[in-house]
Amino acid sequence: MRVPFEVWLKSQRLDFIDRSRKCCLVTKMERVIYSKLPPQAAKLLDLQPQGSQEAEAFVSAFLKRSMPRLKDEAIQDKLTRKAVVLEHCLRRRKKEKRKKTKGFSAKQRREMRLFEVKPEQQKYELFLPLHELWKQYIRDLCNGLRPDAQPQMIQTKLLKADLHGAIVTVTKSKCPSYVGITGIILQEMKHIFKIITKEDKLKVIPKLNNVFSLEVDGFISHIYGSKFQLRASERSAKKFKTKGTIDL
16 A cells, blocks of 8 residues: 655654654753763862862872772873773682692602511412402403414513512523512512512512513513513503523
């Protein structure tokens, strides 16, 4: 349905009058907001005139309180021919340092004798379950120790494996009294093995100048102690090089 031209023109005129009234109202409000206060009102509110020394001192003091991290030179630079947006200064939350649970040092562990096996616990039979657990650990590590498995692959995994619980035998040594000693490894350190023998005796065997053998499900592996002087944690990340002949 077409609207007559006179009706359309009248509606446009009314719309224009309405917009003009709103624009005039906004202009009047802006004049009221941005106009200077009467002297009586400024005196009653104790307001300083713009540009006075008291006003500048107040603004400087306010900025110092609001922005304590800024230096005086930076504040003056902000006030020089620039508009300053006064915002709430958020205080940075101090990150609470989590207290790390610090363990005992090596010296404290030695003084407390945490790793020493008491004489009443030096029984070979007590550690046979540990040996069974170690054998199961090696089987899982080497995928069952199948007969068709490559010996070199098994040897590489054994060199990086945890030996606590393994039964080892000293096969070669520069000290003849060490040859033939067999027992379960209770502790492995950088330079020594602590083993418990079938006679319920705790032996400390140095790795240097000794060759050890261990057997798992018919697979026999030899360890040259002189090239094995590492902690268990260090061995897991070390790459051992294959060598043709190794002397004591």
